[in-house]
Amino acid sequence: MRLEYFQMVDRLVALDPDAGSVRADCKVPDASPVFEGHFPGYPLLPGVLMVETMAQTGGWLLLARARFTRMAFLAQVREAKLRAFVTPGRALVASARLVHDGSGYAVMEGRLEADGKTVAEADLTYRVVPFPNPDLRGQMLDVAQRVGVAEEWFHGG
């Protein structure tokens, strides 16, 4: 994870767009400017970034399902529960399950675990819309390669 760049997902370890599930490794950095403010002398991964981590993980599933013709924008977070503190250096596993693939929107359940224990969960709603510009699509394809989205999901269908 590179918190200050909003790079929350290190590597997808399981991606099944047809079944609607995804899992990702996300290692909290040992140091980040974020921890200087949250909190001084007691560094914790901010809850909003725990939610963002789940949202990005689910987002990769939606982009793969759409074969990268569409972007997923987080629109709603419900029932977010931050169950435990997450400290620097923790290895997290983020996962998301597709609940409903609607027309122009999708609903997912996200989960974040550390050492097999759930540290956060949330119901996430996304708007799934055509990419607003080709540059964003190109950037997302670059990041997709970095996080390990198989190229078979990049085009066509």
Place this chain on the structure above:
Amino acid sequence: MASTFDTVADIIAETCDIPREQISPDSHAINDLGIDSLDFLDVAFAIDKAFGIKMPLEQWTAEVNEGKVSSDNYFVLKGLCANIDQLVAAKAA
């Protein structure tokens, strides 16, 4: 068994916190009931789930934006319910 309208009206009342008695078949979801686009996503999700369908919202929105049909066709509740009935029938066929 509840009618399509009753089910939809109950969903809107609960999802958008609108008094049930204010919701009629002639209500326009946006113009009369003031449902915004985010709340409408919740309504759409609940309707899709309740009826086991996938409302083609993007197609409907495009048709309205292109001036092919009036928004009343899809967003006045009696029109919305007629479309839901068609989708349910098409799914069963």
